[in-house]
Amino acid sequence: MSLTFIAxxxxxxxxxxxxxxxxxxxxxxxxxxDPLVEQIDNILPQTQxxxxxxxxxxxxxxxxxxxxxxxxxPPGGEVTIKQLAELMGVEAKPLxxxxxxxxxxxxxxxxxxxxxGCTKCIQACPVDAxxxxxxxxxxxxxxxCTGCDLCVDPCPVDCIDMVPLNQGTDNWKWDFKQTQVGDIxxxxxx
Amino acid sequence: MSEFADYxxxxxxxxxxxxxxxxxxxxxxxxxxxxxxxxISQISLPDKLYIPIKQHIGIDGExxxxxxxxxxxxxxxTKSENTFAVPVHASTSGxxxxxxxxxxxxPSGLPELTICIAVDGKDESIDTSGIPDYAxxxxxxxxxxxxxxxxxxxxxxxxxTHIKTNNVKPVEFLxxxxxxxxxxxxxxxxxxxxxxxxxxxxxxxxYHILEPKQVIIxxxxxxxxxxxxxxxxxxxxxxxxxxSVPTKYPAGGEKQLIQVLTSREVxxxxxxxxxxxxxxxxxxxxxxxxxxxxxxxxxxxxxxxTGQALKQPKNVWARIGTPIKHLLDMAEFDVEKQHYPRxxxxxxxxxxxxxxxxIPVVKTTNCILAPAAKELPExxxxxxCIRCSACADACPVSLLPQQMFWYSKAKEYETAQDYxxxxxxxCGACAYVCPSEIPLVHYYRQAKSDIRQQQAEKEQAEKAxxxxxxxKARLEKEKQEREEKHRKAAEARKxxxxxxxxxxxxxxxxxxxxxxxxxxxxxxxxxxxxPDAIDKKEVENSPTQQSENSADDKxxxxxxxxxxxxxxxxxxxxxxxxxxxxxxxxxxTSDE
Ligand code: SF4
Ligand code: SF4
Ligand code: SF4
Numbered sequence: 001m002s003l004t005f006i007a008x009x010x011x012x013x014x015x016x017x018x019x020x021x022x023x024x025x026x027x028x029x030x031x032x033x034d035p036l037v038e039q040i041d042n043i044l045p046q047t048q049x050x051x052x053x054x055x056x057x058x059x060x061x062x063x064x065x066x067x068x069x070x071x072x073x074p075p076g077g078e079v080t081i082k083q084l085a086e087l088m089g090v091e092a093k094p095l096x097x098x099x100x101x102x103x104x105x106x107x108x109x110x111x112x113x114x115x116x117g118c119t120k121c122i123q124a125c126p127v128d129a130x131x132x133x134x135x136x137x138x139x140x141x142x143x144x145c146t147g148c149d150l151c152v153d154p155c156p157v158d159c160i161d162m163v164p165l166n167q168g169t170d171n172w173k174w175d176f177k178q179t180q181v182g183d184i185x186x187x188x189x190x
Numbered sequence: 191m192s193e194f195a196d197y198x199x200x201x202x203x204x205x206x207x208x209x210x211x212x213x214x215x216x217x218x219x220x221x222x223x224x225x226x227x228x229x230i231s232q233i234s235l236p237d238k239l240y241i242p243i244k245q246h247i248g249i250d251g252e253x254x255x256x257x258x259x260x261x262x263x264x265x266x267x268t269k270s271e272n273t274f275a276v277p278v279h280a281s282t283s284g285x286x287x288x289x290x291x292x293x294x295x296x297p298s299g300l301p302e303l304t305i306c307i308a309v310d311g312k313d314e315s316i317d318t319s320g321i322p323d324y325a326x327x328x329x330x331x332x333x334x335x336x337x338x339x340x341x342x343x344x345x346x347x348x349x350x351t352h353i354k355t356n357n358v359k360p361v362e363f364l365x366x367x368x369x370x371x372x373x374x375x376x377x378x379x380x381x382x383x384x385x386x387x388x389x390x391x392x393x394x395x396x397y398h399i400l401e402p403k404q405v406i407i408x409x410x411x412x413x414x415x416x417x418x419x420x421x422x423x424x425x426x427x428x429x430x431x432x433x434s435v436p437t438k439y440p441a442g443g444e445k446q447l448i449q450v451l452t453s454r455e456v457x458x459x460x461x462x463x464x465x466x467x468x469x470x471x472x473x474x475x476x477x478x479x480x481x482x483x484x485x486x487x488x489x490x491x492x493x494x495x496t497g498q499a500l501k502q503p504k505n506v507w508a509r510i511g512t513p514i515k516h517l518l519d520m521a522e523f524d525v526e527k528q529h530y531p532r533x534x535x536x537x538x539x540x541x542x543x544x545x546x547x548x549i550p551v552v553k554t555t556n557c558i559l560a561p562a563a564k565e566l567p568e569x570x571x572x573x574x575c576i577r578c579s580a581c582a583d584a585c586p587v588s589l590l591p592q593q594m595f596w597y598s599k600a601k602e603y604e605t606a607q608d609y610x611x612x613x614x615x616x617c618g619a620c621a622y623v624c625p626s627e628i629p630l631v632h633y634y635r636q637a638k639s640d641i642r643q644q645q646a647e648k649e650q651a652e653k654a655x656x657x658x659x660x661x662k663a664r665l666e667k668e669k670q671e672r673e674e675k676h677r678k679a680a681e682a683r684k685x686x687x688x689x690x691x692x693x694x695x696x697x698x699x700x701x702x703x704x705x706x707x708x709x710x711x712x713x714x715x716x717x718x719x720x721p722d723a724i725d726k727k728e729v730e731n732s733p734t735q736q737s738e739n740s741a742d743d744k745x746x747x748x749x750x751x752x753x754x755x756x757x758x759x760x761x762x763x764x765x766x767x768x769x770x771x772x773x774x775x776x777x778x779t780s781d782e
Binding site for chain 2: 144
């Protein structure tokens, strides 16, 4: 009887100490969080792809705050580099192609009848954009997918494709090269 | 209310015909007489109609017909509970041939979902019933009827008419826009000349619903005939007045016309109703009259076919969905007159070139322009800005086009927005006057769509960040929980060992030790079991754990390997077979 009681007491104490530790860590973490890192993180596209060589956008933001180059983020591309340059007060430079090239936005697509339900892609996805369970068919929530590419390699049966996001008239960016249109031929139309 | 002219002052000015003006503006050469001298003609039905399911600003409805269905003229093809959806209708009877993507009536020409109807030529209609005594019906039912008839603004952007009309704020001026300031278009001109009475009926309905203090029908002074007929149609009504407005491009712009008539300026991020005004195009009024009095949905509209490459420029009643090709045939398009095909939808100032002659007429199509080679200048070589500021003088919104151009081109969008990029109405007046032939509006459009996309991406990124952090926190928590459980188990083990290790009689020590050993053994076993059990449970609960699947995985891998091997074998066999075959044929040929 007393044995159980003591055990319970010990466990409770440990839990308390643990909780206090966690709480302290949380506060300490908050104090440490740098407003500059926050600002840099705000500019980064949050694709969480790791192409910059860091495990996510925030770690790269921290690295930039510590003086790392600003041109390592391919999904962000030119626009992001420009904004970072402005924020950091440095010269904007072209994207470092060692980390990849700027591409059109894509999203992951799982060919569902080929999926074996291994859950490996779920573990790889940094933003929990894949739903599924063991031995069940998996699928990507397109609205949440950042197009980071990280789920493609882990898939043992290669059933994940990165497909370009559908271009429609709504998100067309007046780029006549993307369509069959030669150019607007009327001067006044411009 | 004090910062702009009040109702009485505006009425005074209107009575004495002293209108206000908007800044800038241009006077392009008028080509209205090409098309406005003959009555609007009826044309034959095309073989096929292409009806895009979304032809307005808002949301598209759900397609409610199937491939192979026979549809009647006036039958709704889409439906939606969403208020921002406007239905589309079959403009004649026929068989639904396909429901798929078709090149769109949009500058990009990107394909959009379109219902193709193979026309059977019978033009058989559904039964329609209107609400001729609409004054006895609840206003919301009238607005509903306007929506069901598929009416969206026929003048320009195609905003759903029922949403605009569903208004609770007081309306001082209901303005009917009969300006038509684009230099080539005469569709509204002809409509006013020939159907003034029906336009008047439409205005009556709007008058009943919106209860404005005054109705102003504004017509540019280059259309005296339309002014006459509209004045005649509206003369008995004391609250209606037809006003002649000096010809200047872009007087037909919503904000510009309001400024000319009332001197009031629509706030940058506001709507005309914020300053007591509402504006409808004359074509929309005509469609509203059809919708309410006849119960007839919007199935056709007047389209100006013009340009010197057409032998018979004219205005026609075109069914919604008619391919441009059919209209060009009707107006006898002469390809010889162009160096290369160049067809413009809309006018030369705000229109866009078409990519395909299969593009259909939609609710906002007011003009098809086929200019002869020399008629409209080609895009010249863009040169550098010489800072002449001709563009700033021409801008009807008093913007600084050269600055916006500079920053848009340099992708410095924030500065571009500081120059009020989003107030630009894309009228093209600046590009029209630019001596350096800079396609200014093109740069603004690119910048605007870029900015909109960046904003959307920003929101998306915010969402991704939250999800990323939530996941990190969850993984962290799971890890800590696991560690805590392990620690707990270890503690328990230690406890039970220590428990009986206290100082007792030395005699009992040996006995106790033996006992403790046994107990420790037992609890160790227990402790060993616990984490296992927990882990197993976790595996079952969380999809992110996959140890259980490894067996399964292996099975799958084996299966895959077998499949691969099989495939290889087959390929090999096939190759062999082929080899044999080729050998055979070789043998045969050598035999010959
Ligand atoms: S679904 Fe794939 S591509 Fe999309 S965010 Fe997740 S891991 Fe990246
Ligand atoms: S297109 Fe824009 S900037 Fe140019 S004149 Fe018109 S409103 Fe002004
Ligand atoms: S009209 Fe053309 S050249 Fe003149 S200031 Fe404007 S953009 Fe520059």
